[in-house]
Amino acid sequence: MSIIRSLTGAVKTASLTHPFTTAKHTVxxxxxxxxxxxxxxxxxGHGAATPNEVVTGDTLxxxxAVVNDVLAPALQGADLDDFNTVIAQVHAAITGNTPAKAAVEIALYDLRAxxxxxxxxxxxxxxxxxxxxxxxxxxxxxxxMIQAAQAHVAAGFKxxxxxxxxxxxxADLARIQAIAAAVGPAIRLRLDANQAWSAKAALNAVAAFSQADLPIDFIEQPVAAADLTGLAAVTKASKLPIMADESVHTFRDAQALIQAxxxxxxxxxxxxxxxxxxALKINALCEANGIACMVGCMIESQVSLAAAAALVASQANIKFVDLDAVFMSNEDLAVPYLTLDHDQILLNQAPGL
Structure with missing residues (x-):
């Protein structure tokens, strides 16, 4: 038997190489x-969580508190040989609080491997x-932004x-055109509005970016997360692929998006x-419905990014990868979980994470 003897959480902080700003906040x-x-x-086994007030609705x-006061007691003495039951216990222990659950799940998968x-x-x-x-x-x-774009292209990002x-x-369109001109047509562009536009504004935006004839892979989350009607209207009107991000947390969210x-x-x-x-269930549902996926991240630790990269490496339906947070922090770990080579993440080959 593989009995859980202890589960503990602790906060660690690392500085970023530069501030990171979206339409919602600066980190x-x-x-x-x-x-x-x-x-x-x-x-x-190890896991890590990065809460995000504007996306997941929780704080550090x-x-x-959820890790130490809720999930630790719930899993004390659990037998990892009954893995599916243990995973179900994580999700049943408390409503919401997805980053805390993710950290514990990652540690459990690390141990299982x-x-x-x-x-x-x-x-x-x-x-x-x-x-x-x-x-x-x-x-x-x-x-x-142009200087940063050129620097990262020079570093090997495609x-x-x-x-x-x-x-x-x-102004946004002019900025994207300037960045595109600075890096050249071989570099793919992916645009992320982080819910910044109304449906009407998003319709104007997708029309403008479509007409600009730029190497754009997709436009991500153009409208508010809860506005599925608006998102559907934008998707129907857009010549460019539209990606849902904040609108999709759960399998049921993915079902609702697909139905709409x-x-x-x-x-x-x-x-x-x-x-x-x-995540595996959502990807399988999307694959069954002809919808490709991307795996993205918050500003996260190597620990959780290694788990996300393993997910990417194992799933053919994941066509896009946005796990760049590993390049953004000065995190100092005794044993690195990842090796970096230009725009590539190389995973450890030892058992576990």
Whole structure:
């Protein structure tokens, strides 16, 4: 038997290489709750959570409290040999609080892979392989964004995700055109409005960007998360693919989007889905309905990013990757979970995460 002896959470902070700004907020540090689960036989699993008030509705304080005061007692003495039951216990212990659940789930998957003697990617059904990510440009003045774009292209990135939505449409369009001209037509662009537009404004935006003839892969979350009617209208009108992000946290959210024909693509984030188990279900549902997925992230630790990268490496339906947070912080870990090579994330091949 593989009995859980202890589960603990602790806060760790790392500075970012530069402030990261979206239409919703500015982030200056990476603040994570690190989870450690120890089994009676001595195996140790690790996970990490990054709460986000504007997306998941929780804070560092609430996340830590849920880990230590709710999830730890709920799983004390649980037998990891009955893995599906343990995962169900995580989700039944409390409503919401998805980052805390994600951190615990990641640690449980880490342990499960260790016990089976395989890397997490292998546990999820594939060989370990490199994962190629884009790089996200936070909102700044146009010259700063152009310089950042050029620097990251020079560093080997082939795709840039660009935050927008704080300027009038004409100014946003001019900014994207300037960035595109600066990096050249071989670099793919992915635009993310983070719910900044009304449905009417989004319809104008997708028309303008479609007519601009730029190498754009998609426009992400143009309207408010709850506005599925607006999102569906934008998706129907747009010549460019529309991706849902904040509108999709759960399997049921994905079902609702598909039924409403409200998006062309779905962005899966472990902090939204409460971990790998729900993320796998969402991806399978999307694949069955002809909808490709992206795996994205918050400003997260290598621990949770390694789990997200393993998910990418194991699922053919995940066509886009936005796990660039690993390039954005000065996180100092005794044992790195990832190796970086230009725009590629290389996963460890040892058993576990």
């Amino acid at each position: 200056n540090t990476m603040q994570s709750v690190y989870v450690t689960i120890t089994l009676a036989d001595g195996h140790i 304080t609430t996340c830590l 260790q016990l089976l003697g395989v890397p997490l990617t292998g546990l999820l059904g594939a060989r370990v392989q490199p994962v190629e990510t884009d790089y996200t440009l936070g909102i700044a003045d146009t010259n700063t 795709a840039l995700k660009i935050k927008l939505g704080t300027l009038p449409l004409e 024909q409200a998006c062309d693509l779905v962005n899966i984030k472990l902090m939204k889905t409460a971990g790998l188990s729900e």
